[in-house]
Amino acid sequence: MSDALGPRLSWTEPVTGAESAFRNKAKLVVGGRRGEPTLGILDGGQRGVDLTGCGLYEPGLADVVHRLPAVVADLGLTPYDVPGRTGELKHLLVTHSPDGEVMLRFVLRSPGQLRRIREGLDVIRERVPETRVVSVNLQPEHKAVLEGPDEEVLTDLDTLPMRVNDVTLHLRPRSFFQTNTFIAEALYARARAWISELRPSTVLDLYCGVGGFGLHALGHGAHHVIGVESSADAILSARRSATELPEGLTSEWHAGDATQHLMDATPDLVVVNPPRRGIGPELCGRLETGGPAHLIYSSCNVTTLARDLAALPSYDVRTAGLFDMFPQTGHHEVMVLLARR
Template structure:
């Protein structure tokens, strides 16, 4: 990284201001334009905009810049959807017509696959989220302060990590979330409870995490604090229970976290009221969701995504399915009623315990789940899979685990990806190992952001 660059007779430096016409969008959500002979990447900018930006980084002939002002808006942009948009960093594309968002995501994925040399496959486009608004079943709100120093509870301000924007409304969640947020903020302000300042590492209140099951209406509220002071939460419990909600509060939790990072981490958990889980339903099956277990944040979108994966897997009758990076076992459990056997592997012990419990919960006796690194556990399994489903973290699978999967020689591999960059790289490795990408389809699980899920069907090539 350089603070300045001289190229082709043009001198550029960090902090310099540019006016750029955005002509394309690349993953992860960079608007692309050109200035002289430099390629300019601006986070959140979209095709058709003219943007005033400040250079942040220069690497070779590529400039990364921060938007300062939208000088000219794209023709398809819209306004007035949310009063917090622009200040809140939660949404990137809320100002865009939803159909345009889908086009951008579809094109981002196709360009990454093209760049990896993945060709001659059926691209099936992108499915829209069943809900464009109020689709999230989980939100992590942060306690902080605004520019005036007042206590806030909401999302980090865009470009200002140490400021938190109060959310009077949020189009990503239903009204129950905002009612709970406002109740928690009022309680904290009335009791003069200090927020945790990540710069000084002092304070008490860190996060408020709300999870809601769409099918059952069950709600879990989790207040996250440091151990720097003691607090009687009886007033908070009563206030939360007294809110008139569409859903039902089934648990109120207190999580202790003294880690320095801003992530929600559980060092100790206390149940203040009720129980420490909610029950959700997907495709006719029930899943127990604990406060820190992974579950897709778009319930109806998850049903569409898993239907897509099940379709790509084909007929599972009398077949053995490996569910790799299985988390709480959701995909494997959904496939288990048709399969002969499901074997799941997951690194996190807590998630594996949840997967085992979810299998019992649905009276499925053909599921076995192992704890450990996927690449290592695969070397110790004797069963041969007919179908392998992989749903890895954003970092992807990688050559070592792919090599171990290929050694089993499964006829079909279904790759469910939350990061099309690592998906493209991994698909290249699979094809080099004698497999062929047959079809790819995208699922929009996160409207108004640049994130997109992608499912690929990979088949073994027989000479």
């Protein structure tokens, strides 16, 4: 391993957290019938199975999820019946913040019952006073896709603040955030520690999501961050969060293809946090021929990470860390710091 990854590779202490009660997000399939919904998953016959008592939810989220069947019943929403292709409410997507606030997203087959939700905001707030953001997502297709492209926010507030270390990330309804807040804090803190040692003036944050890595870098060696992410909602979140940072720190956030974006002037550091498919040969080639002195690569798939590292022969892995982002599974987050030879 040392020959492949570099002669001075050192592993930091693995970061682990609770084996249960760690998820900040619930993705609930709605089954049952009007007035008697089930929230959880579907069985082999495509009928609803209740999972409101799932032990993976962090305590505040677990408490909210227990109250949601009554909310759906009170609003008079009709669960979507998969075998019959009838009904409206397909999913409930719930995110819980460290401050105990909630974002609640209703995924409907059509706008038919949107009015019930809009007119029932007081019912939702009465049942779930933790609610900060309520939105409706439209997913008209009959296939295993969690949400669709159209979303309408029904509340005056449209972001859920997520405190992560000393940075507040403002999540919009379709903004991605890690499901394990405790491990996410450790991941960003470790990256910040590496960045503080490197003192890069400019950081390019590719696949930046809501800006977690870039926002943690600002003021800790980095004075300017450029973030690139395909999700326009995530970019809006990053821009909103950046407004709360101290004066003198600048950033810019672009919605676009991260594989195509390298600056004309090479940045001091590039951070990549791609989806499971990795960064791929095109971006590896660009980094190999014109990349900076250092890279930070955070990966949720060690197979594609290893493939991409092999495509970056000019870099050595100097430091690596494992983060147990997904307890009770074989998945984990690995982050590596690379230095050009």
